[in-house]
Amino acid sequence: MLHKFQSHINTKFPFFKDKRLLIAISGGMDSVVLTYLCHELQLNIALAHCNFNLRGKESDADEDFVLQLAEDLDLEVFVESFDTNQYAKDYKRSIQMAARELRYNWFLELGDQLGFDYILTAHHADDNLETFLINFTRGTGLEGLTGIPEINGKFVRPLLPFSREDLETFAKEKHIEWRDDSSNASTKYLRNKLRHDVIPILKEINPNILRNFETTQLNLKDSQDIVADSIDAFLKKASHISKGSHAQFKISEFKRKHNPKAYLFEVFKDFGFTEWNDVLNLLDAQSGKQVFSEQWRLIKDRDYLLLSDIQTKTYEKISILKTDKNVEAPFGTLVFNDVDTVSESPKHTIYVDRDKLHFPLTLRTWEEGDVFFPLGMSGKKKLSKYFKDEKLSLLDKENTWLLCFGDDIVWVIGKRADDRFKVTENTKQILKIELK
Incomplete structure (x- = not known):
């Protein structure tokens, strides 16, 4: 198998030779064999082990085994201990999903902090078939039927062409020891049920199922x-x-x-x-x-x-004082300046008669029932009607903010000013309000 693995690496992953590789190792047969294979090829590897503290002394024994393996092979090793049960409770995850999130997040963090180029996991052909069947039974699209990707970002699965039987044969020939996870024997989880009850029957029906499955996936x-x-x-x-x-x-x-x-x-x-x-x-x-x-x-x-x-934020009203020149808001910054003249203004700028305003002003999101007097019109209009006439989408309406003086709308921000506060020939102080 070593020669086949070397040929596979040379063909699919020739870039491994000058990269730092982090192997995710549980202590089980798959990840231990991957470690030995990469070590034999003299790749630049280190080990990362997660202790999920789910099996008491057995979890600690797995950790001790990985530490000893790293010492025997003279490899750098990293170990992290997780309170998986608490994480699952806090984030409302199943134990399996919690463990998956914890380990993948840690692997990525470790890779980024210590400069590892790729993270290697020991998924093999049998794992790939199990994933296919899981997705198939749950309902999926074409992507779900293509199985585990060989490369997914920083994660690489170099054992996918090899079966569990291939790995076990190699381990026994080389007298390699590994740890058996007792939870893998339970059929409580779907993957284990497929592994122990379904796939053996499929292999009995067709001994070449893994090879044929690989062709189907291609x-x-x-x-x-x-x-x-x-x-x-x-x-x-x-x-x-x-x-x-x-x-x-x-x-x-x-x-x-x-x-x-x-x-x-x-x-x-x-x-x-x-x-x-x-x-x-x-x-x-x-x-x-x-x-x-x-x-x-x-x-x-x-x-x-x-x-x-889906927007989950709720915004409080923002109060604007007379001395405020720049006001930060979720939609941008409002800039207030006294000016002498009015120039042509785009939608993001308005000019108002300062004497018609009394501070503090208020910034808030629009509410059902809001009414204003659109600039250039003589009458009032419901904001909901204005939105409809302007053909604003539901999202546009949800993101609409108002500049208000008491209960009166001064500006539907970025859209339309209120006629009651406009600059006239009698205006003595002009206030320019600009959205940036």
Whole structure:
């Protein structure tokens, strides 16, 4: 196996030779064999071990084993101890998910701090098949069926072409010792159930299943490349100029496709949406209709779908004193200056009669029922009606702030000033207010 591994490294990862590599090692057979293989090739490696404190003395024995292995091979080793149960409780995670987040976050932190170029994990062909079956049983797209990527950012899986049987044969031939995790024998978790109950039956039915599965995955990855090219071309037509913190997509481009649902899935699959029929129904829904994932939302806005993160912030009112010249706000900075004349002003600047204002002024977000007197008009208008006439999206309305004097609106910031405070021929003091 060593020769096959060396050939694989030379072909797929020739850049390893002059890089610093950090091996994620549990003490189990897979990661121990990876360590020995990389050591035999004289790669520049160090070890990183996580003690999740989930199995009492057994966890501590795993740590001791890794420390001894590092000493035997004269390798640098890093060990971190985690209170996994507390983390899972604090962040409402399963134990498996908590352990995954803890170790991957630590590996990345370690890599960045100490200058490791890549982090190697010992995932192999059997792990890849298990991941495929997990994704398949839960429901997934093409990406979920392509399995574990060989390279994902800093993480590299150089053992993916090799089976668990290959690793065990090598370990026994070289008289390599390893630690067995007792929790791996339990079928409590889906991955273990597949490993112990399902995959052995599949191998009995077809002893070449891993080789055939590798061919299938190569075909799926080729198809994935074709899909990616198609989506890139589609997005050049469908994506619109983004405004602020949200992205816009032309509904007409989705409707032109024979299967718009497939395109919706490919465009928005990375944002956590699961109710794809609801997403599809947005194409013909009334403006303002929304579909939510945990962190994102899609909004129907006339001829567009708007993608935005879910805003959880609530803003307090901001008080502005007469002496304030620069006022910081979530949307930018308001600058107040006394001037002698009025010049042509864009939407981000207004001029008002200072004598008509009494400080403190107030900055706040708009509320239902707000009314103002749009500059240049003789009557008043509800802000909701103004927004509708201006064809503002739900997101535009949510991000609209008001500059107020008491209950009166002085400026719908960045959009329209109030006529009651405008500069006239009788104005003695002109106040320029500019949004930067």
